[in-house]
Amino acid sequence: MAQKLQYEETLQSILGAENILITTHRSPDGDAIGSTMGLLQFITKLGKKCTVVVPDEFPEFLHWIPGTDQIIRFDTNKELVNKLVVDSDLIFSLDYNVLSRVGEEFCKVLSGLDKKMIMIDHHREPAENYNYYIHDIEASSTSQLVYDFIAYSGNKDKIDLGICEALYSGILTDTGSFRFPSTSARTHEIVGEMMEIGLEISKVYNLIYDNNSIDRLQLLGYVLGQKLSYHKDLNMAYITLSHQEMTDHNYQPGDTEGFVNYALSIKGVKFSCLMKENESGSVRMSFRSKGDFDVNKFARTYFSGGGHLNAAGGRSSIGLEATEKRLLEKAIEVLSK
Structure with missing residues (x-):
């Protein structure tokens, strides 16, 4: 429909x-x-x-x-x-x-x-x-x-x-x-x-947008400085955040809004992802893309999610480290075709 x-x-x-x-x-x-x-x-x-x-x-x-x-x-x-x-x-x-x-x-x-x-x-x-x-x-x-x-x-x-x-x-x-x-x-x-x-x-x-807490800005600085992974060969970048890391930065709902777009803004990057671990160990994922790479299909196929052609969400219950590994595996599988 x-x-x-x-x-x-x-x-x-x-x-x-x-x-x-x-x-x-x-x-x-x-x-x-x-x-x-x-x-x-x-x-x-x-x-x-x-x-x-x-x-x-x-x-x-x-x-x-x-x-x-x-x-x-x-x-x-x-x-x-x-x-x-x-x-x-x-x-x-x-x-x-x-x-x-x-x-x-x-x-x-x-x-x-x-x-x-x-x-x-x-x-x-x-x-x-x-x-x-x-x-x-x-x-x-x-x-x-x-x-x-x-x-x-x-x-x-x-x-x-x-x-x-x-x-x-x-x-x-x-x-x-x-x-x-x-x-x-x-x-x-x-x-x-x-x-x-x-x-x-x-x-x-x-x-x-102009109503940030100091904690949010410091979290953004931490993410861009230490948590941003760039894979030039795949035209892909992603961010991982553990529950402990968010707690250490006094995380509040909405604090990571837009973070996934920083990864997508890297020159040449066509696909980005933000992975956030919650207290139970499950992982919430945000996907973004440029052009015709369908993150709705990618999220639905591999991460129990969905959304739009260039913006989608997903979830994983296998933990942050295993989710990161699975993301890379599936990205290589799909993007290398």
Whole structure:
């Protein structure tokens, strides 16, 4: 499914619902938070009861976005979230294409429900068990899809500054400040419309990118100085970070945002990866590429992940050292062809 834009069905589902629940993926990023907050504000304007649940903590640099004070975390409020799911009659899945991306425990809560479910997402290969979709793999972000849903469903007059700030945050971060190939003429057109409403793009940029802690900058320095591995023969670079290394630098969620792009920025590099070990020993992976190297396919094939052509995520349960070894083995296998 490359594109399915069921705007009218989605709008009528909202208007016919009493208790709406919006969910997004674990380790929420800028697009996850921006898109959910934008949709929350819109649904609230329609006079409907709506709640946003995220699987776990999200970065502090996103806490300023309007509506984030209403977010409920599953990992710290499991009993409440279970009740919210039971009481809901419409559930949105934003910025993820399969339920497993919310985490194993929350996935069990959301699975097998006799509820109407709607997906708004731009990742490849979406699950096929949803009632309706606003899905387009060519869209720059889920936030762009939410904006177009509001605008094209006849509700453009309801887009105010709060909605713009939320959705622009998602577009800004998921396009890498408008430098990724997914950035389209429509993306820029939307930003122009937001600016006419009153959006201050420099304000949002500063709140997201010019708000670093000293610990984050020192972690970045450590990574670039000691943890960046470059393989010129493969046009590849990667970064590994152990849980202990992150603890030593007072790591907070979001502190490694964008680190994988530093590896990709090396002259000649076409493929990069960031590997982060968590407390349990499992490894979270971020992949980036240039040109036609498909990291979505690479992540799906070897690391239980997926995403986009040039940006994807994955996971490994074999430990950091073994994961690094497997990455190199598979990279040699694929890139040497």
